[in-house]
Amino acid sequence: MLRYTVRRLLQLVLVVGVLSLLLFAWLRSLPGGPVSALLGERGTEESRRELTALLGLDQPIYVQYFKFLGRALSGDFGTSLGVQPGTTAVDLFLERFPATLELSFCAIVLAIAAGIPLGYLAARRRGRWFDNAGVIGSLIGVAVPVFFLAFVLKHIFAVELQWLPSAGRQDDISATRVTGFYVFDGIITGEWDAVWNSLEHLILPSIALATIPFAVIFRITRAAVLDVLDEDYVRTAESKGLTAQVVRRRHVLRNAMLPVVTTIGLQTGALLAGAVLTEKVFSFPGLGEALALGFERRDYPVLQVLIIVAAMVYVFVNLLVDLSYALIDPRVRTR
Amino acid sequence: MPKIDMTRGSTLRKLTIVGVASITALSLAACAQSQRDPGNQGGKTGGTLTFGAEGKPKLFDPFYATDGATFRISRQVFEGLVGFKPGSAEAGPELATKWESSTDGKSWTFTLKQGVKFHDGTDFNAEAACFNFNRWYNQKGAGQSSSVSEYWVDNFGGFADGAKPSLFKSCTVKDAQNIVVELTGASSKFPDVLGLPSFSMQSPTAMQKYNADNVVAQGESFIFPEYAMKQPTGTGPFKFVNYDTTNNLIELGRFDGYHGDKAKLDKLNFKVIADETARKQALQSGDIDGYDYPAPADWAKLKTDGFQVVPRDAFNVMYLGITQKNNAKLQDFRVRKAISMAINREQLVKSQLPETATVATQFMPKIVQGYNPNVKPIEYSPEKAKALLAEAGASNLEVNFWWPSEVTRPYMPNPQDIFGAIAADLRNVGIKLNVVTKPWNGGYLTEIDQAKADLFLLGWTGDQSAAANWIGTFFGNAENRFYTKSSPWGEDLAKRLDAADVTADKAQREKLYQELNRQIVEEYLPAVPLSHSPPAFVLKKDVKNLTPSPLTAEEFSPVTKG
Numbered sequence: 066m067l068r069y070t071v072r073r074l075l076q077l078v079l080v081v082g083v084l085s086l087l088l089f090a091w092l093r094s095l096p097g098g099p100v101s102a103l104l105g106e107r108g109t110e111e112s113r114r115e116l117t118a119l120l121g122l123d124q125p126i127y128v129q130y131f132k133f134l135g136r137a138l139s140g141d142f143g144t145s146l147g148v149q150p151g152t153t154a155v156d157l158f159l160e161r162f163p164a165t166l167e168l169s170f171c172a173i174v175l176a177i178a179a180g181i182p183l184g185y186l187a188a189r190r191r192g193r194w195f196d197n198a199g200v201i202g203s204l205i206g207v208a209v210p211v212f213f214l215a216f217v218l219k220h221i222f223a224v225e226l227q228w229l230p231s232a233g234r235q236d237d238i239s240a241t242r243v244t245g246f247y248v249f250d251g252i253i254t255g256e257w258d259a260v261w262n263s264l265e266h267l268i269l270p271s272i273a274l275a276t277i278p279f280a281v282i283f284r285i286t287r288a289a290v291l292d293v294l295d296e297d298y299v300r301t302a303e304s305k306g307l308t309a310q311v312v313r314r315r316h317v318l319r320n321a322m323l324p325v326v327t328t329i330g331l332q333t334g335a336l337l338a339g340a341v342l343t344e345k346v347f348s349f350p351g352l353g354e355a356l357a358l359g360f361e362r363r364d365y366p367v368l369q370v371l372i373i374v375a376a377m378v379y380v381f382v383n384l385l386v387d388l389s390y391a392l393i394d395p396r397v398r399t400r
Numbered sequence: 401m402p403k404i405d406m407t408r409g410s411t412l413r414k415l416t417i418v419g420v421a422s423i424t425a426l427s428l429a430a431c432a433q434s435q436r437d438p439g440n441q442g443g444k445t446g447g448t449l450t451f452g453a454e455g456k457p458k459l460f461d462p463f464y465a466t467d468g469a470t471f472r473i474s475r476q477v478f479e480g481l482v483g484f485k486p487g488s489a490e491a492g493p494e495l496a497t498k499w500e501s502s503t504d505g506k507s508w509t510f511t512l513k514q515g516v517k518f519h520d521g522t523d524f525n526a527e528a529a530c531f532n533f534n535r536w537y538n539q540k541g542a543g544q545s546s547s548v549s550e551y552w553v554d555n556f557g558g559f560a561d562g563a564k565p566s567l568f569k570s571c572t573v574k575d576a577q578n579i580v581v582e583l584t585g586a587s588s589k590f591p592d593v594l595g596l597p598s599f600s601m602q603s604p605t606a607m608q609k610y611n612a613d614n615v616v617a618q619g620e621s622f623i624f625p626e627y628a629m630k631q632p633t634g635t636g637p638f639k640f641v642n643y644d645t646t647n648n649l650i651e652l653g654r655f656d657g658y659h660g661d662k663a664k665l666d667k668l669n670f671k672v673i674a675d676e677t678a679r680k681q682a683l684q685s686g687d688i689d690g691y692d693y694p695a696p697a698d699w700a701k702l703k704t705d706g707f708q709v710v711p712r713d714a715f716n717v718m719y720l721g722i723t724q725k726n727n728a729k730l731q732d733f734r735v736r737k738a739i740s741m742a743i744n745r746e747q748l749v750k751s752q753l754p755e756t757a758t759v760a761t762q763f764m765p766k767i768v769q770g771y772n773p774n775v776k777p778i779e780y781s782p783e784k785a786k787a788l789l790a791e792a793g794a795s796n797l798e799v800n801f802w803w804p805s806e807v808t809r810p811y812m813p814n815p816q817d818i819f820g821a822i823a824a825d826l827r828n829v830g831i832k833l834n835v836v837t838k839p840w841n842g843g844y845l846t847e848i849d850q851a852k853a854d855l856f857l858l859g860w861t862g863d864q865s866a867a868a869n870w871i872g873t874f875f876g877n878a879e880n881r882f883y884t885k886s887s888p889w890g891e892d893l894a895k896r897l898d899a900a901d902v903t904a905d906k907a908q909r910e911k912l913y914q915e916l917n918r919q920i921v922e923e924y925l926p927a928v929p930l931s932h933s934p935p936a937f938v939l940k941k942d943v944k945n946l947t948p949s950p951l952t953a954e955e956f957s958p959v960t961k962g
Binding site for chain 1: 458542546618839859
């Protein structure tokens with residue numbers, strides 16, 4: 066198990082290293098750049114040249130990359146040029162990471178809490194109306210673009226009905242900040258108004274972000290349970306006279322959970338993509354909004370940090386999934 | 401298939417119940433109608449106003465800023481020696497009560513207002529004023545970069561180290577109430593330029609305490625000192641309280657020691673919502689009390705929804721740029737004239753721009769000094785355009801026509817539609833277009849300035865009502881984006897613009913600029929002026945006394961809510 070883990074961790078380092086190089090070159094190959102974003106229509110050819118030289122963007126790409134690598138190894142990933150000028154890219158990441166994590170956590174919890182039980186129930190009622198409605202619903206859930214759904218939710222609940230806020234993370238900025246996770250901060254400091262206010266801001270984006278993972282988890286759970294129900298060992302367990310509850314817990318659910326766990330892992334990684342769009346619609350100040358804005362303003366330092374970290378998270382979550390697989394199913398370790 | 405019943409109390413049942421219950425709880429929470437209001441309802445005075453801003457301030461030291469988002473905050477927190485009369489672009493007294501100049505326009509004596517204090521309790525006096533001038537002039541290192549001290553470099557040129565000539569010479573304290581500012585030459589921009597937020601008076605104590613001048617170029621960006629990020633200290637009616645970067649919220653509070661009429665609001669918050677639709681929805685959902693730059697397409701709907709849509713006087717110009725560098729045919733005045741006559745500008749303004757937009761007769765709006773009311777309007781006539789092209793041997797004219805994507809500007813709310821209208825007009829007279837689209841920050845601006853386009857859409861929002869800030873900026877150097885150097889008159893026009901700028905006599909100067917405006921449109925036509933488009937802001941019904949300013953220099957101190 067330990068050797069397996071070490072091998073996988075080394076792979077992770079390699080992947081991230083190669084990715085940072087590719088990313089660096091790709092960003093700089095895009096037309097335009099931060100200089101345009103900084104100067105706008107006030108710029109002249111001369112002032113653009115001067116600023117390009119000042120930012121070192123006129124040097125060959127490999128020189129820029131090694132300089133970047135040298136600074137990065139000492140923890141300096143540069144300062145934001147357009148997203149949050151003057152804030153270091155690392156600080157910006159640390160500042161916004163809790164927002165995205167809070168949102169993603171709410172979304173994935175929602176998706177799991179609804180997806181697994183409903184998927185199971187649908188499998189149990191195969192071919193009945195509940196199952197058919199669930200399958201059709203999950204198809205729609207996967208097909209509707211997150212962006213569109215977010216927009217519709219916002220329009221109905223925030224704009225028309227005015228039940229929930231349409232933008233941001235919290236209205237009350239005098240709330241005490243401890244960890245940056247607003248709901249958690251409110252709970253530990255006992256500021257219940259702030260907790261409620263943060264939750265209000267989380268509801269719509271969480272629902273929008275949860276739809277795709279919910280639909281996927283629902284379908285995988287349903288399919289996995291159907292597969293397991295037909296297995297011989299389930300029939301054996303039943304004929305041994307075990308209670309239905311024991312059969313379900315020990316045989317059906319445990320075996321059906323393997324593909325579901327994988328799916329949850331992959332969906333968690335994929336949440337980042339959805340978070341970009343959701344955060345943009347709800348002006349939710351997380352990493353997704355920073356990424357969208359970073360591209361718009363060609364903010365190299367911020368984009369580099371965000372994409373490298375996103376890749377690390379993605380690779381790391383996959384590693385966790387594989388490890389939990391190895392825990393659930395001993396055969397994986399020996400492969 | 402074996403049937404397994406869901407017996408009471410089974411794990412799965414619990415799971416189901418928990419799952420369904422969570423969803424129900426969330427839905428219920430969504431249905432719990434809560435009274436959300438961006439501020440306390442403080443009656444006629446007091447309370448909090450939250451205003452939706454389109455961009456994040458870069459920093460809070462206006463001297464190092466160039467962006468409207470920063471200046472919006474600066475105008476509440478800081479004041480300059482010179483101000484602008486509310487609702488106009490005309491300069492008037494602010495921290496200086498009066499000023500007079502020597503006849504050659506090189507020496508200016510400013511009399512300062514008494515009894516003014518900075519937010520940190522420091523006295524504003526002659527010494528503090530000269531401290532500011534000397535601070536600007538003595539920038540070092542990265543502080544001298546034109547992208548850091550852009551407004552100084554644009555308006556005053558060089559610094560104390562003498563590497564480049566500077567308009568500024570010295571500031572001398574005459575007595576506690578008077579200072580003398582010496583210039584190296586006359587300039588049409590002075591003293592009005594001191595009304596720009598960049599030249600606001602800042603507290604010497606706070607600037608020294610928090611290292612205001614410590615700007616460092618590091619890696620790919622600039623690191624600004626604590627003063628610029630967290631400690632801006634001015635004399636304005638509001639003082640800076642906090643910038644919550646995680647929430648995109650800037651909080652200002654009333655300054656009770658203000659020397660004039662104190663602010664009516666207790667607190668003034670600016671919430672940054674970059675997306676225009678999101679700003680609109682935030683207003684409709686009651687999160688904010690107003691916001692800046694509504695899309696012209698939304699004006700009517702916002703009004704019927706009971707909001708106030710307040711247009712400003714347009715202080716911008718949109719033009720069809722023509723680059724003469726790579727297409728020899730465009731160096732022929734008749735071809736440029738034909739292009740200008742082919743465009744139905746009346747129709748363009750009516751169909752694509754907000755209701756109070758106007759057709760531009762020249763490269764500046766009416767309220768700029770040097771505007772010429774007698775410029776002959778460009779006639780719309782496709783027939784004459786075709787005839788002119790034929791006469792110039794350019795009946796088969798082919799041009800690259802560029803338009804920008806991923807952007808809206810106050811003068812150009814919808815580039816794609818504007819491009820579409822103009823392209824149709826040009827094709828109508830037989831001009832063949834090769835269309836190029838690039839993202840605004842993704843190559844458009846850079847490559848326009850590298851003269852890669854023949855025709856392109858662009859514009860300008862002015863800083864002040866000196867003509868030098870308009871036609872001086874466009875054509876004051878012959879190697880401009882229109883490449884007027886290709887034309888026999890290009891260098892001469894640049895020289896004459898300079899000469900007008902340094903003319904000390906105001907009446908004489910205005911005459912020179914009026915003549916230049918006439919010639920640019922009637923004889924040179926380096927580009928085609930299209931329109932002036934008024935940017936607006938929106939307010940809830942109960943927000944009063946926010947006077948629109950053409951310079952987007954609205955002052956929030958008289959504003960009341962409720």
